[in-house]
Amino acid sequence: MQPISDEDLAIVQRSGLFDPDWxxxxxxxVAASGLTSEHHxxxxxxxxxxxxxxxxxxxxxxxxxxxxxxxxxxxSALARRQQQAGSVPLPDKGxxxxxxxxxxxxxxxxxALNLAGRHLEAEHRHTLHIxxxxxxxxxxxxxxxxxxxxxxxxxxxxxPISAPDNALSLFEALEPxxxxxxxxxGPRISVIMPVRNAALSLEKAVRSILAQSWQxxxxxxxxxxxxxxxxxxxxxxTEEDPxxxxxxxxxxxxxxxxxxxxxxxxSGDWITCHDADDWAxxxxxxxxxxxxxxxxxxxxxSLTYMARMRLNGFFDTIVNANPFSPxxxxxxxxxxxxxxxxxxxxxxxxxxxVRVGADSEMIARAERVSGSExxxxxxxxxxxxxxxxxxxRHPVLGVRPKGHLSEIRAAYKDCWSAAHSRxxxxxxxxxxxxxxxxxxxxxxxxxxxxxxVKAHQAHV
Numbered sequence: 001m002q003p004i005s006d007e008d009l010a011i012v013q014r015s016g017l018f019d020p021d022w023x024x025x026x027x028x029x030v031a032a033s034g035l036t037s038e039h040h041x042x043x044x045x046x047x048x049x050x051x052x053x054x055x056x057x058x059x060x061x062x063x064x065x066x067x068x069x070x071x072x073x074x075x076s077a078l079a080r081r082q083q084q085a086g087s088v089p090l091p092d093k094g095x096x097x098x099x100x101x102x103x104x105x106x107x108x109x110x111x112a113l114n115l116a117g118r119h120l121e122a123e124h125r126h127t128l129h130i131x132x133x134x135x136x137x138x139x140x141x142x143x144x145x146x147x148x149x150x151x152x153x154x155x156x157x158x159x160p161i162s163a164p165d166n167a168l169s170l171f172e173a174l175e176p177x178x179x180x181x182x183x184x185x186g187p188r189i190s191v192i193m194p195v196r197n198a199a200l201s202l203e204k205a206v207r208s209i210l211a212q213s214w215q216x217x218x219x220x221x222x223x224x225x226x227x228x229x230x231x232x233x234x235x236x237x238t239e240e241d242p243x244x245x246x247x248x249x250x251x252x253x254x255x256x257x258x259x260x261x262x263x264x265x266x267s268g269d270w271i272t273c274h275d276a277d278d279w280a281x282x283x284x285x286x287x288x289x290x291x292x293x294x295x296x297x298x299x300x301x302s303l304t305y306m307a308r309m310r311l312n313g314f315f316d317t318i319v320n321a322n323p324f325s326p327x328x329x330x331x332x333x334x335x336x337x338x339x340x341x342x343x344x345x346x347x348x349x350x351x352x353x354v355r356v357g358a359d360s361e362m363i364a365r366a367e368r369v370s371g372s373e374x375x376x377x378x379x380x381x382x383x384x385x386x387x388x389x390x391x392x393r394h395p396v397l398g399v400r401p402k403g404h405l406s407e408i409r410a411a412y413k414d415c416w417s418a419a420h421s422r423x424x425x426x427x428x429x430x431x432x433x434x435x436x437x438x439x440x441x442x443x444x445x446x447x448x449x450x451x452x453v454k455a456h457q458a459h460v
Contacts, residue, residue, distance in 0.1 A: 004039060004042045004043060007076070008042055008073060008076040009038060009039075009042060011075060011076045011079045011080075012038060012041070012042065012052065012073070012075050012076060013038060015075050015079065017052055017053050017055060017056045017075055018037075018038065018041065018052040018053050018056075018075065019052070019053035019054060020036070020037035020038060021037075022053055022054055023037040023040075023041060023045070023050075023051075023052060023053065024037045026050075026051075027040075027045065027050060030045075042073060046058060046073040046074065049062070051108075052075060054111075055111065056074075056075070057103045057106075057108050057111050057112065057115060058074055059099075059102055059103050059106055059108070060099045060100060060102070060103040060108070060111075060112065060115050061074045061078070061099075062074060063095055063098065063099035063102060064091035064092060064095050064096050064099035064100075064115075064119060065077075065078060065089065065091050065092065066092055066095065067092050068081050068089055090119075091119050093121065093321075094124070094320050094321030094322070094328065095320050095321075096115075096116060096119045096120050096121070096124065097116065097120065097124060097127045097130075097131070097318060097320075097321070097327070097328040097329070098318055098319055098320050098328055099115075100112040100113070100115055100116035100131055101131065101134075101318040103115065104131060104134060104135075109135055109138065112131065113128070113131055113132065113135060116128055116131055123327075124321065124327050124328070126151070126152055126155035126327070127152070127327050127328060127329050129148045129149065129151040129152040129155075130148070130149075130152055130307075130315050130318070130329050132144070132148040133145050133148035133149050133152070133313065133315060134314050134315055136148060136313075137170070137312055137313045137314045142163045142164070142165055142170065142173070145163060145170065145313050146160075146161055146162045146163045147160075149161060149313075149383075150162075150177070152307075152329070153281070153380060156305075156330075156378060156379055156380045157287070157379070158281055158283055158287070158379070158380055159176055159177065159178065159180055159281075159282070159283060160176070160177045161174055161175065161176055161177060161281070162175055162176070162177050163175075163313070169311040169312060169313075170309075170311065170312055170313030171201070171204065171279065171309065171310075171311045171312075171313065171383075171385055172201075172204055172311075174204070174279050174383065176281075176282050179213075179282070180213040180282050180283050180286070181213060182213050182215050183213055183214050183215060183216075183286050183289075184215050184216070185216075186214065186216055186289060187216065187268070187269035187270055187289075188216045188217065188218065188267065188268040188269050188270070189214060189216065189217045189218075189268050189269070189270045189271070189272060189285055189289070189338075190217070190218050190220060190262075190266035190267060190268030190270070190271045190272075190341070191209050191217060191218070191219045191220070191272055191273065191274050191285075192220050192222070192259050192262040192263065192266070192271065192272070192273045192274070193205065193206070193209070193219060193220070193221045193222070193262075193273065193274050193275065193276055194221075194222050194224055194255035194256075194258035194259055194262075194273075194275070194276070195221055195222065195223045195224060195226060195230050195234065195258075195276045196223075196224040196225075196226055196230070196252065196255070196258075196276070197226050197227055197228045197230060198226070198228075198230050198276035198277055199226075199228040199229040199230050199233060200277075200387075201276060201277040201278075201385050202230055202233050202234070202276050202277075203233055203237065204279055205274065205275065205276045205277060205278055205279065205280075206219065206221065206233075206234070206237050206244065206276075207237075208274075208278075208279045208280040208281075208282070209274055209280050210240075210241050210243060210244065211282055212280065212282055212283075212284060212285045212286065213282050213283055213285075213286045214285035214286040214289060217243060217268070217285065218243050218244075218245060218266070218267060218268060219243055219244045219245070219274075220245045220246075220247070220262040220265065220266060221234050221244065221245070221246055221247070221276075222246075222247045222248075222249065222258035222259070222261050222262050223246070223247070223248045223249065223258075224249050224252055224253060224254065224255065224257075224258045225248075225249050225250060225251050225252040225253075230276075231248060234246050245265075247261055247262065247265075249261065253353075254353070254354070254355040255355070256351040256352060256353055256354060256355070256358045257353050259273060259350075259351050260350045260351055260353065260432040263344070263345075263350055263351075263432075264432070266341065268341055269340070269341050270289070270292075270338055270339065270340060270341060271338070271339045271340075271341050271344055272285075272288075272335075272336065272337060272338045272339070273335045273336075273337070273359075274335065274382075275335055275384070277384065277385040277387065278306070278335070278382045278383070278384045278385065279382060279383045279384075279385075280381060280382050281380065281381055281382065281383070283381075284304075284336075284379075284381035284382060285381075287304075287377075287379050287381070288302070288304055288336070288338055288377065288379060288381060289338075291375075291377040291379070292338065292375075295375070298340060299340075299372075299374070299375045300339065300340050300343040300347075300348075300366055300369075300370040300372070300374075301337055301338065301339050301340075301343075301363060301366040301367075301370070301374045301375075302337070302338050302374055302375040302376065302377060303332055303333060303334070303336050303337050303338070303363070303374055303375070303376050303377070304333060304336045304376070304377050304378075304379040304380070304381045305330040305331060305332055305333055305336070305376075305378070305379060305380050305381070306330065306331060306333040306335075306336065306380060306381060306382040306383065306384050307329050307330050307331070307380060307382075307383055307384070308331070308383075308384045308385075308386045309383055309384070309385070309386060310385070310386050310387070311385065311387070315329060316386050317329075317331070317386060326378075330380055332376060333381065333382060333384075334359035334360055334363060335359060335382075336381050336382065337359065337362070337363055337366075337374070339366070343366075343370070347369050347370075347425075347429065348362070348365060348366055348369055348428075348429065348430070349428075349429040349430035349431055349432070350430050350431065350432035350434075351430075351432075352416070352430060352434070352438065353432070353433075353434050354412060356408070356409060356412075357409045357412045357413065360413065361412075361413075361416045364416070364417070364420060365416075365420060365428050365430070368420050368425055368428060369425045369428055369429075371425070419438065
C-alpha cells in the first residue's frame with residue numbers, strides 16, 4: 001500500500017468535507033487502529049467506500065464522477081482535476097440519477113436528493129421527481145408521492161395521477177386526478193392481454209385499459225391456464241364491459257401463444273398489447289394514436305415508454321441513461337408496440353412461440369419487413385409492476401438488474417438475428433401454429449431449451 005502523500009492529506013484537511021470527529025464516531029474501528037481520522041480515511045476508509053463526513057457520499061461521487069475518480073480517493077482526485085482544468089469538474093453525463101439512487105439505497109436519503117438536485121443536467125432534471133417519490137414512500141406520504149410522480153409525468157405531457165389513502169397498495173390505488181376527455185371517433189384498437197396467475201394486479205390492469213379515453217377499443221384477455229383466481233376475476237369483469245372478451249387455454253403455453261390465439265380473433269385496425277401487471281395511464285392509447293396520426297405516412301409499428309415500480313410505489317429500476325432508457329427511469333416498452341393490423345396480418349405474421357423475448361424479435365422483424373425503424377414517441381403510457389414473480393426479474397429468464405440481457409435471452413437473440421439477416425423480408429412471415437421451429441438450428445444457432453414451447457402446448 002502506497003504511503004499517504006502530504007498533498008492528499010492537505011487537500012482532505014482543507015476541503016471542508018472531512019469531519020474527523022464525525023468519522024471517528026461513525027466508524028468505531030478507527031479508535032482501535034491507533035491512527036488519526038485523516039490517516040485512517042486515506043489509508044483504509046476510502047477503499048472501504050466510507051464517507052469522509054456527513055455531507056459527502058463516497059458511493060455517489062465514485063459513480064457520478066467515475067471517469068475522474070476511478071480507484072483514487074474521491075476528494076483529492078476531484079481537487080486535482082479542478083486544479084488542472086481551472087474549473088469545477090462535472091459528473092459523467094447520464095450517471096447522476098443512478099449514483100443518487102445508489103446513495104439513497106444505502107440510507108443517505110437527504111444527501112442523495114441534495115446531490116441529485118445539485119448535479120442533474122437540464123435534460124434529466126425531471127428525474128429528481130422520481131427520487132422524491134421514492135423518499136415519500138419511506139414516510140408513507142401518498143400525497144407527496146402522487147405529486148412527485150405527477151410532476152414526472154407532466155414532463156411527458158401526461159395528466160397527473162393520485163393515490164388516495166386507503167387499504168390498497170400504492171399500485172392498486174393509482175387513478176387519474178380527473179377523467180380525460182373521451183375520444184369517440186377514430187379507428188378501433190385491439191388490445192391483447194395474456195394472463196397467467198395475475199390475481200394480484202389483474203383487475204387494476206384490465207380496468208386501466210377499459211378506462212382509456214380512447215373509446216373505440218376491444219380488450220382480448222387470454223388466460224394461460226392460471227392456477228389462481230385470475231379466470232374468475234376476468235369472468236366477473238366481462239359483466240361490466242362488453243369490450244372485454246375472454247379466452248381460456250387448457251394448458252400453460254406461455255404469453256406468446258396466448259397472444260397468437262388473441263391475434264386470430266382481433267377486429268381492430270390497430271393492435272397492441274398490455275400485460276396483466278401493468279397500469280395504463282388513461283391517455284396511453286389516445287396520446288399514442290395522436291402521435292401516429294400526426295405522421296405523414298402511417299407507421300407499421302411504433303412504441304412509447306414505461307416506468308417500473310413496486311407495489312409500495314418505490315421505483316426500483318433506475319439505470320444510467322442510455323438509448324433504451326433515455327433518462328434512466330423511463331424505458332422503451334416493447335409491450336406498447338402499436339401495429340397496423342393489415343401489416344401484422346398480411347406481412348408480418350404472429351409472435352414466435354417461445355416463453356420470453358419474442359416482443360423484441362417481433363419488433364426487429366417488423367423493421368426488417370417494412371424496411372424502416374420502429375418510431376418511438378416520448379410518452380409514458382404505463383406504470384409497470386416490478387415483482388419477483390414477473391418474467392423481467394426472473395433469475396434465469398429475466399433481464400439482469402443492470403439492463404443487460406440474460407444469457408438465455410441473448411442466445412435467443414443470436415438465433416433470430418441470424419435468421420433475419422439471411423432471409424428476405426418476404427421469407428420472414430411467421431405463421432401460427434408453428435409446426436416447425438423457425439429459428440431452431442438456423443445457421444448454427446440453437447434456441448435455449450428453457451424457453452421453447454413444446455409442440456403440444458403451441459397448438460392449443
